[in-house]
Amino acid sequence: MNTNAATYYGDKSVKKLLLYSTRCLNCGGDVETDQAYCCKACYETKPPKMAWIEKEYKTPIRELLLNFLNNHSESFVADYLGITPWTLYHWKKKQGIKKVVRYE
Numbered sequence: 001m002n003t004n005a006a007t008y009y010g011d012k013s014v015k016k017l018l019l020y021s022t023r024c025l026n027c028g029g030d031v032e033t034d035q036a037y038c039c040k041a042c043y044e045t046k047p048p049k050m051a052w053i054e055k056e057y058k059t060p061i062r063e064l065l066l067n068f069l070n071n072h073s074e075s076f077v078a079d080y081l082g083i084t085p086w087t088l089y090h091w092k093k094k095q096g097i098k099k100v101v102r103y104e
C-alpha cells in the first residue's frame with residue numbers, strides 16, 4: 001500500500017467528500033444523507049477516489065488520466081494519484097484508454 005503523505009491526506013478528503021455530499025457523486029441525482037451515491041451502478045461507474053480526484057483537479061477523469069499518462073510512467077501516475085497500479089489498470093480499461101506504440 002501507498003503510505004505517502006499526499007495519499008493519506010487524499011483518503012481523508014475522500015471520506016469527507018463521501019460524508020458531506022448531498023448529490024450522487026456520479027450522476028448528480030438526489031441522495032439520502034451520508035449516502036454519496038444513488039445506486040450501486042453509480043458507485044461502480046465513478047468510485048469515491050475517482051470522484052475525489054476529478055473534483056480536486058477540476059478535470060474529467062479521462063482527460064486527466066490521458067494528460068498524466070502521456071507525460072509520466074504508469075507507476076508514477078498511480079503513485080501520484082494515490083491509487084494502486086491495479087486500480088489504474090481498471091480505470092484505464094473503464095475509460096477506454098489504450099496505449100498506442102508506433103514504429104517509424
Ligand SMILES: [Zn+2]
Pocket residue numbers: 024025026027028029037038039042
Ligand atoms: Zn447516481
